[in-house]
Amino acid sequence: MQCLGRYQLLEELGRGAMGVVYKGHDPSIDRPVALKLLAGEPGLQEPEREQRRKRFLREARAAGRLTHPSIVTIYDVGEDQDQAFLVMEYVEGEPLDRILRRVRALPLSRVLDIADQVAGALDYAHAHGIIHRDVKPANILLSPDDRVKVTDFGIARLADGELTLTQHTPGTPSYMAPEQVAGHPADGRSDLFALGALLYELLTGARAFPGENLATIVHRIVNEEPRPLAEVAPGLPLGLEPCLKRAMAKDPTQRYPRAVDLARDLRRAASAPAEAVGVRTAPSGPAPAPPTLRLPARPARRRRGWLMAGGAALAVFVIFLALLGRATHPPIPARASAPAAPAGRQEPQRKTDDARESVRPAPVRPRPEPERAQPPAIKARRNPDGAPMVEIPGGTFLMGDTHGDRDEQPAQRVTLAPYRIDQTEVTNAEFARFLRGSKEGKILDEGSRRADARKPTYPVVNIPWGVAVKYCQWVGKRLPTEAEWEFAARGTDGRSYPWGNTWEGTRARSAEDGHDRGPAAVGSYPTGASPFDVLDMAGNVWEWVNSTYAKYPYLATDGREQLRPDRPHVIRGGSWYQSPWDLRTTKRDFAEPGHHSPYIGFRCAADL
Numbered sequence: 001m002q003c004l005g006r007y008q009l010l011e012e013l014g015r016g017a018m019g020v021v022y023k024g025h026d027p028s029i030d031r032p033v034a035l036k037l038l039a040g041e042p043g044l045q046e047p048e049r050e051q052r053r054k055r056f057l058r059e060a061r062a063a064g065r066l067t068h069p070s071i072v073t074i075y076d077v078g079e080d081q082d083q084a085f086l087v088m089e090y091v092e093g094e095p096l097d098r099i100l101r102r103v104r105a106l107p108l109s110r111v112l113d114i115a116d117q118v119a120g121a122l123d124y125a126h127a128h129g130i131i132h133r134d135v136k137p138a139n140i141l142l143s144p145d146d147r148v149k150v151t152d153f154g155i156a157r158l159a160d161g162e163l164t165l166t167q168h169t170p171g172t173p174s175y176m177a178p179e180q181v182a183g184h185p186a187d188g189r190s191d192l193f194a195l196g197a198l199l200y201e202l203l204t205g206a207r208a209f210p211g212e213n214l215a216t217i218v219h220r221i222v223n224e225e226p227r228p229l230a231e232v233a234p235g236l237p238l239g240l241e242p243c244l245k246r247a248m249a250k251d252p253t254q255r256y257p258r259a260v261d262l263a264r265d266l267r268r269a270a271s272a273p274a275e276a277v278g279v280r281t282a283p284s285g286p287a288p289a290p291p292t293l294r295l296p297a298r299p300a301r302r303r304r305g306w307l308m309a310g311g312a313a314l315a316v317f318v319i320f321l322a323l324l325g326r327a328t329h330p331p332i333p334a335r336a337s338a339p340a341a342p343a344g345r346q347e348p349q350r351k352t353d354d355a356r357e358s359v360r361p362a363p364v365r366p367r368p369e370p371e372r373a374q375p376p377a378i379k380a381r382r383n384p385d386g387a388p389m390v391e392i393p394g395g396t397f398l399m400g401d402t403h404g405d406r407d408e409q410p411a412q413r414v415t416l417a418p419y420r421i422d423q424t425e426v427t428n429a430e431f432a433r434f435l436r437g438s439k440e441g442k443i444l445d446e447g448s449r450r451a452d453a454r455k456p457t458y459p460v461v462n463i464p465w466g467v468a469v470k471y472c473q474w475v476g477k478r479l480p481t482e483a484e485w486e487f488a489a490r491g492t493d494g495r496s497y498p499w500g501n502t503w504e505g506t507r508a509r510s511a512e513d514g515h516d517r518g519p520a521a522v523g524s525y526p527t528g529a530s531p532f533d534v535l536d537m538a539g540n541v542w543e544w545v546n547s548t549y550a551k552y553p554y555l556a557t558d559g560r561e562q563l564r565p566d567r568p569h570v571i572r573g574g575s576w577y578q579s580p581w582d583l584r585t586t587k588r589d590f591a592e593p594g595h596h597s598p599y600i601g602f603r604c605a606a607d608l
Contacts, residue, residue, distance in 0.1 A: 010024055029566070105203055131187060133180070395416065421485075434471050458519060468602040548569055
């Protein structure tokens with residue numbers, strides 16, 4: 001069996017201009033991986049070959065900085081037997097281009113889900129200074145659990161510096177922005193153009209810029225507009241047209257500054273007339289934003305394992321043609337009730353600009369407010385970290401949401417024994433004591449997991465699941481289960497938010513509160529407390545729980561509550577950059593256990 005380093009090569013998965021991808025096996029961790037090998041190119045002189053190798057390794061290390069649920073993770077990069085290679089997450093799934101060969105177009109609801117997730121991935125990459133440069137159906141994978149994975153950042157380059165191969169232009173013709181085909185520098189807005197062309201094709205089944213040859217495609221990208229949606233796919237909401245048109249504007253300054261803005265407007269347009277969408281000219285210059293984590297709702301299907309290799313690279317001919325034409329706990333204020341709006345009138349919500357508004361309206365529930373009184377909770381300080389905890393009485397509650405995302409269904413009744421949970425998220429100051437006082441803490445790679453000494457009362461972030469587990473064990477606690485987290489957040493009456501059924505922007509750190517300001521100090525939103533007086537369970541930062549990600553109904557006996565460092569784990573509560581729909585008490589998302597992010601923290605729990 002052929003090996004590269006410690007990795008075993010099993011079978012070829014695909015080829016591209018920049019490399020060949022194999023399914024492989026990592027015997028050290030006993031998991032499948034995908035290995036991308038730098039493809040040889042006959043005729044290259046040694047200086048050119050060395051430049052190409054350096055570019056491959058540089059781009060691999062750059063892409064390795066990206067750890068996001070909707071981006072294929074790069075585990076390792078190395079060289080062996082004069083062969084440069086990178087090791088990636090192996091994804092069981094199918095690329096969009098294969099799906100489009102079987103169906104002419106996808107349902108609108110599926111396209112919106114794909115748009116949400118791809119937009120989140122691109123915004124995350126752009127915020128880290130990395131441009132994809134080859135967004136196309138072949139680089140969008142749909143996994144068996146109905147998640148989107150963006151792959152092949154293999155031709156991505158750091159936005160603040162480039163190592164260029166003069167004989168290659170990164171990208172695939174039909175999805176390249178005009179500035180790319182003309183050989184000009186690309187930025188995040190170039191990815192937005194490609195995303196617009198991708199979504200156009202998913203909605204209509206036709207290419208935005210079709211052509212029988214390269215010259216025709218390039219000419220249309222530079223000089224022509226795509227055919228109107230009404231002509232290609234009659235029946236689609238008219239409001240989608242201006243959204244896609246803005247995404248594919250020839251002038252980059254007229255495009256959306258962020259991919260999530262496009263995804264937001266598309267969702268609005270799907271249920272509103274075109275004149276109500278409010279699509280406006282974008283300010284010039286890219287404005288990267290944090291990712292949006294969203295789960296799709298579509299029928300499951302069997303898929304073959306597949307990981308596409310490389311992005312297609314164009315010869316100099318393309319350029320030639322184009323030239324033609326996100327402590328100690330602070331004092332927590334007493335809870336206060338927000339003033340009620342007069343009957344028959346909805347209290348206006350505070351808003352900032354369009355980029356901070358919801359991407360999806362808050363769910364409507366028929367349950368009356370105010371909510372029924374909840375069992376009293378008891379605070380305690382019993383652990384080495386001195387963090388305030390809340391005792392949650394045992395009981396039965398409704399877990400999940402029949403009207404929520406697919407993985408929140410079916411709603412079910414779950415019975416829990418009494419337990420305790422931290423009143424707020426673990427702070428930087430508390431985690432710093434762990435780093436100084438524990439054996440595990442001292443050997444951590446603090447480069448990406450160091451507590452921020454400048455913000456001792458803020459939630460600690462950039463903590464992988466396994467490190468969160470070790471912290472909880474060090475203070476004599478554990479991570480809460482997914483069911484424990486949700487019960488502490490919503491109580492026994494099935495409310496949508498910790499405070500009730502109606503979204504109120506002043507009760508949580510969210511996009512409506514100013515998505516560009518990052519998380520707040522723990523306990524900053526006392527009016528957003530749950531029925532048990534637990535704080536910060538909507539917004540601020542996502543929180544790791546012990547549960548591995550699995551379908552409902554929730555069963556603690558099915559293995560999901562075992563310590564599994566090899567499985568994706570659930571995160572709960574949403575974050576400061578998200579909108580009301582993603583901050584509901586039932587909302588679920590997940591991340592790989594090794595994932596560390598400025599948007600994810602945690603809190604601890606303990607048995608009584």
